[in-house]
Amino acid sequence: MRWSCCVSVIDANLKAAHPERCSSVLVTGAASRIGRSIAIGMHADGANVAVHYNKSDAEARDLVLDMNRRRAGSAVSIQADLRGGECERIIDQVVDFFGGLDVLVNNASVFLKDGESFSDSLSEENYRVNFLAPYFLSKSAVSSLVLSSGCIVNIADINGDYPLEGYSLYSASKAALLNLTRSMAAEFSPFVRVNAVSPGAICWPVNSSALSEVQRKNIIGHSLLKREGSPWDVYKAVRYLAFDAPYVTGSVINVDGGRMARM
Template identity: 45%
Template sequence: MSSASPAPVMLVTGGARRVGAAIVRRLHGEGARVAVHCRHSRDEAEALAAELNARRPGSVAVLQADLLDTAVLPALVSAVVARFGRLDGLVNNASSFFPTPMGRMDEAAWTDLVGSNLKAPLFLSQAAAPHLLATRGSIVNIVDVHAERPLHGYALYCAAKAGLLGLTRALAVELGPAVRVNGVAPGAIEWPDDGQFPPAAQDAVVRHTLLGRVGEPDDVARTVVFLLCNAPYITGQIIAVDGGRSAHL
């Protein structure tokens, strides 16, 4: 990123932990100022901000909000702009992920999974759009390889991510030519920390991954940074970061 112009400002939802934190670290390392959104992980977000602000004072801020409450999303964007003076990029990373077997799906699961994976990215992007148009900024949505190749037992999650895939392309149409909108579709990057995938299930996934291993959060982060900062002629695209798994699912 050029030092001749103001450091760009990026908002990363769900940026306190796991892949989100890797995205925050990578963007910060590239010279960006970063707004780290969190919902419950305030302590982790504050620790990450303290770590990065020690390297570059005032470059990271923490903002807490429940993205399922769409009424607060304009205020979340306004808080970023009030803190840093502009907005150049939005990473819609925050996501719920849990199984919804047939016969056991309910309205609460719908509200959570569709709300976090589709509704919130839509309304947050809408709130951010005027600021991104002003800076000729960019949006990156974190999709999933299972948006196109559903995972058994996770129908609602897969449907929500399929919606996000479609939304990514639709927003590229709506916001072009000034704002680029792309998606990153991770495969096996980090296993859920709640035991959803026992060792046998993990081994089965790795066996179907062409590179024969699980990826790292930074694999996603590097791709996000590329799309946000180094891909001026790419929009409306979904890049799979999955070790080749989707090539033969």
């Protein structure tokens, strides 16, 4: 009993000085691209990380295996299709494995171009993954986050503020996520902070035809820094909001090389 009390005091002091080292973090869409960088960065800083994925099974398992080699029991993979209403199960698995949840990073996203004709399925996929999944995950996680005085970081997009031509449904879904960020910040206050990061030209779409070379050059040309950013730039913003910004909620950080300053 005496030893457990000492451990509790040590854990409390460590968390006060280095909150990331005793934290449990869930990153959705963490098997690749920006989500993978966020997961790797959080783990390198000492957090326990739940790696959510949908179809990227091999990538997720390799990532978790590497994390657990570095620190046993510090990572777990969770498969779920965010279109299928499994949000509560995801949160339950994280809490069961780590004993709680400190940070939810709603990163998973689809980038779907508008069709030539209206499509219910296209509209539904954009909104289910980009907007409804973050909403239901956040609602499912809030009771655990209240216990840990935790936070939510949504990965939005500057196109939520400045729509991208040919991607009306995608841009609208990200605009909804930005609005949701502010709404949840008010709803969950004062116990849980909710913020967002809006990347600009960080990772081009996997489908090389999704954006033409002309579109890419135009995007870069409208930024103040005249270059692409790195997924690690997004991670650093997420880390700040998660661990170094106790008085920040309802805010959005644009990681866009100054592109929004030109809009």
